[in-house]
Amino acid sequence: MADRHIFPRDIYEFNDYVLVCFQRLIDYQGRLLVSDDNLFELMELMDKWNLNWDAYIDSTKCTTSMIHLKDSLRLLLEKTFRIIYKDIPDSKFSPVDRSVFNLKGVSLESGHKINIVLYGPSIAIDRVVHLLHRIRFNDPEHPKSGGMPEGHNIFLESYLGEKDLKNMEIPFANGRKVTRELFSIIYTETEVGKTAYYRAYYENTTGERSVQSIIISVLVN
Numbered sequence: 610m611a612d613r614h615i616f617p618r619d620i621y622e623f624n625d626y627v628l629v630c631f632q633r634l635i636d637y638q639g640r641l642l643v644s645d646d647n648l649f650e651l652m653e654l655m656d657k658w659n660l661n662w663d664a665y666i667d668s669t670k671c672t673t674s675m676i677h678l679k680d681s682l683r684l685l686l687e688k689t690f691r692i693i694y695k696d697i698p699d700s701k702f703s704p705v706d707r708s709v710f711n712l713k714g715v716s717l718e719s720g721h722k723i724n725i726v727l728y729g730p731s732i733a734i735d736r737v738v739h740l741l742h743r744i745r746f747n748d749p750e751h752p753k754s755g756g757m758p759e760g761h762n763i764f765l766e767s768y769l770g771e772k773d774l775k776n777m778e779i780p781f782a783n784g785r786k787v788t789r790e791l792f793s794i795i796y797t798e799t800e801v802g803k804t805a806y807y808r809a810y811y812e813n814t815t816g817e818r819s820v821q822s823i824i825i826s827v828l829v830n
Contacts, residue, residue, distance in 0.1 A: 615694075615711050616687055620679075621741065624662055625791040626711070627686055631655050633709055634693065641697050641706070651689050658682045666738060704759040708788055723760030725817040730756065730763055732809045732822040735791060742805060742827055743793045756790030757811070763787035764812040767794065769829070772804040776824050779806050786812070796829045803829050 617623045631651060634643055661678050664670040694712060702712065728749060735745035746756035746763050757763065766781040787809075794805070806826045811819035 621793040621795060625793050626789060629789050629791050630710055641701050643693055647693050654686050654689055658686060705757060708757050723813045725813045726758050726811050726819050729820045729822040730809050730811055732807060732825055734825060734827050737827055739830060740796045741793055743791060744807060746790045746809060761811045761813055764810045764818060766808050768806045769800060769803050781808060800829050805829055
């Protein structure tokens with residue numbers, strides 16, 4: 610199993626990654642054959658990470674020591690996730706597992722076309738903090754799948770503008786590929802007070818897209 614480029618470089622995306630993958634390892638521990646010892650070690654690290662993360666993203670609480678601790682915990686988390694992934698037999702990974710964990714494998718590389726699903730993703734605002742929106746995606750047909758049907762990713766579009774725009778008036782742009790069920794978008798101080806609009810599609814391996822999701826909006830604060 611290749612383990613290069615598993616983890617996002619951006620720290621906010623890394624936080625989203627570890628939250629989603631940690632929960633998936635808990636939910637599917639039995640199927641993936643994750644040992645109790647490995648999962649317990651990961652739980653302890655995640656407890657420390659979450660405490661430090663809450664302080665790190667709060668400008669009134671973040672200190673140099675917390676930044677250094679964040680960097681140290683990140684390295685420990687990456688090491689522990691790699692150990693867990695390495696111990697999981699290749700045959701136990703589903704295509705959705707590989708997509709969520711960002712692991713390469715044979716499951717999605719057989720060359721056959723993945724037919725686009727006939728429905729769009731569920732999309733919701735998971736968290737709003739200063740200059741950050743975290744979006745959650747779910748597969749409405751398979752709620753425990755990690756947000757993506759087999760062989761699909763999310764194509765997310767956004768627009769930043771005035772509030773209360775009608776759907777047909779929103780000039781969506783800034784399309785980006787999303788491969789996890791949680792995704793964070795960071796804004797700048799100059800964008801505070803504007804309204805962000807989001808919509809999403811499922812996209813298969815050949816670039817075909819599903820019907821769109823509902824459109825959601827939230828204020829940048």
